[in-house]
Amino acid sequence: MKGTTIGELEELCLLSVGILHHDAYGITVQTEIEHRTNRKPTISTIHSTLIRLEKKGLLQSRLGGATEKRGGRTKRLFSLTAEGQAVIEEARNVRIAMWDELAHLKTSGT
């Protein structure tokens, strides 16, 4: 697990891929992030992040799902690997633990 720390955008991507389940590729991930955070990363940013995550072994991908809308071109459909899942869970746990701490501080403060 050591060395697989991830950035915020990477985390968002991983989460989106998880949420989108079987339909996670560049555009859908971008839309998901846009909806959730109101930020507009460019499609190339998303794509490069996804590829990077795949290289880190957190995502896996297969090609498929060409549609008319895409001019008949394939999609690269991503899904979480076990490692990827572990990383986001880890991230969540870290945050929850930290929030717990924060809540304690808050109560004691008031």
Next chain:
Amino acid sequence: MNRQPPKWIDRILEWYCHPAYLDEIKGDLYESFWKWDKNKGPFQARVLYAINTLFFMRMYNSRFGEKRFQLKTTSMLTHLLRVSYRNFRKHKTHNLANILGLTVGVAISLIMLLHIQQELSYEKTYPKHERIARVSLRHDWAKSSPVLAEEIQNYFSDLESVGRFARYGGVNILSQDNKKFISKNIFQADQQTINIFDFEFVHGNPAGALERPQTMILTEKAATALFGDQNPIGKTIEANETAKFEVTGVIKDLPENSHIKSDALISMSTFYERIPQNWTQSRGWMVMYTYVLMRDPSDFDQINAGLTDFLGHYSSDRDPEDLTFEDRMELMKLTDIHLHSDKIQEMGQNSSVIYIYVFCALAIIIILIACVNFVNIFTTLALKRAKEVGIRRIIGATKKQLVIQLLSEAILSSFLAFTLGLGFCLLALPFYNTLVEFNISPHEILILNNLLLFFTGAFLLGVISGLYPALLVTQGSTTATLISDSSSNTRLSVLRKSLIVFQFILSTFILISTVAVNQQMNFIQTKDAGYDVDKVAAVRTYGKFDQELNKRRQALYGQFRDIPGVKSVATSSDLIGEPLSKEGFELITQTGDDNPNIDMIWVDENYLNTMGIELLNGRGFLPKQDTSVAFIVNEKLVELWGDNPVGEMAEATTRGDRGPIVGVIKDYHYYSMHKTVDPLVLCYKPQWTSNLLIKMEGDRVIETLTAFEKKVKESAPETLFHYNFLNDQINSLYRGEHAMFRIFKVFSLLALIISCVGLLGLASMEAQRRTKEVGIRKVLGASGSQLLRLLNKQFMFLLLIAVVVGIPTSYLAINEWLSGFSYQISLSWWIFAGPSAVLILLALLIVTVHVMKTVKANPVESLHYE
């Protein structure tokens, strides 16, 4: 509306993106495009599409990503580049000299090529240039009779149309509302010329533009000067205060690369109104430039051959036996005129094809010298690396790799030099244009095809210069390459030596030629022309002033002479260098039909002393005695006639003037020095003159002229005053030669420098190679001068060979060139010996300076060199 994403941007992506990702990225972008299209409209969608595509050019999906650089050949390439760079640094001076030499050579040759290109482009701007030809008399006149056009059109069915030009006046002043335009080139032209030459109309209607008398077409240049931005159609222009013209059209300026230079065209009917009918019907009056438009360029030979038959028809009033060779006509292609025509009374000074040859030769010589240098120095440098090559072979380099290494270095250097040369050429072109008073634009080089050709040249030179040393170094056994010093390889020495000899033959040739050209030009300039026009200004006399002058000539002369600084005042019909009229002239006693026409100039009584022309015999004109007409002839005419004609009565038959011959003058060059002096008649008839000649003295010439102008304006208040110094006018006759000569001087100097750079490189190389030998000789007791002699000896030998071959070659070439002049220098021995000696001394100096270091070095140092 285009509802598709822009395709061109896809192509960038396809070029950049790694194929593994290409499809999905394109898919994503495509999908986004429709989303944008729906939300933001088609235009924004396209913009966003383009931007987002460009954002996809990232490292992770690059086709040129890390993997490629891991290939074996690539790492080898970087290694080779590094070695090349190190080598370059090690022999910085030699490499730099090498590349710079080639750069200068390339730049010069390019400029020359552009110049040639410009000369060859003459007349090509006219769309029908291939079908246009000029009819003129063979070996004689560029002009022809006014009636020729009609006759020739009727005789030949293959002619689509015939058009003529006739010069209007000498210097003309067009004026309109106080605005003036001065032009030496205004022609009367047929309506047909508009179609033949496709004059491009900016204002007005081509049809009928040159039909009515007193109508005129202006070029844009003239129109702008006279009317500014206004449309001048229908407006009236005054020419020389005497004639009024209606403007019927404005055309684009005539192309600069054409022998037809005209600032305005006047309708030919004006000519017919102005000139009496017996003149316009004369078959012997050569006044028109007649151009024909053939139906097909291939008709040329047939029509040209048919001219002999046509002549019989045309001159049917004459006995065919009388038709001499001189009467024959010839057709000359429009495109040949600029470089091949040198007849009497051309429209303007034409160039000569000789210049093209000289330029080609010069360009080739210079690029050859530069290339020889390059090959020579590169070979020497490469051979110094025999050890490096040996080591490489031991490590396991294949022959192919070694050859590629040397080749790529050679090609790299040659590319560098050619590219720099191109840049130099573009930078130097403006200066060159000022130097030769020419207008060359560089866009010819920048055409893709020419650039391709250019860099193919660079590539070939690289291959040639790299291949030889590469093969030489890589052959033979590895140990041999390591042990032996291959720069002393005898076979190579022969090559290097012959290259050096070749180079210096060329340098000798150029240097000697330059000196000879210099001599000839000086000779022509300082040769006694038979007149003295220092501080003589010429003023054209027009309209009112001309009339005034004719009415009270003597009174006005008296007033003019009273102006301080004016020595004398005269009038004449033509100035030096201007084409004279050829007229029939004979003694009353020797009337006959076969007397040749003779150059004639109309002057007043002061002409001889104002122009400083020497009277040999008889007297000058005297206004009191010569009340009607009188003549003075030159020596050449006396020679032609055989005895002294002074005192006899003569007749100018063309115009029927009779009078006595009162004197003989020394021959003077009324044309340029290119032509020999012909028989000449000075005719006393002041009322036919149109130039006022003012001889001045003292230093305040301009003040004198201003005072003069005031006096002229007193007698004719509105007149136009335009003066010209005769010296300037005469110098302009040699403008072509002067430009040529300046080019020659500059380029021969550069050629010499390039050769010297080559010699310098080799000399220092040689000195370095023999460092050890010199050290040993010194230890054994050789003196410095002995060593210098030793090292200089072989170069001197080579130079002597070069000089021995170069002198006769240049002798032949110079003789050929000189034969184009009527007055030539005699080629004395020092023209050849001088430059040769300079060359040898220069080489000696260069070599000595370079080997001096080796000779002076402490033998201990030089022996343990390496």
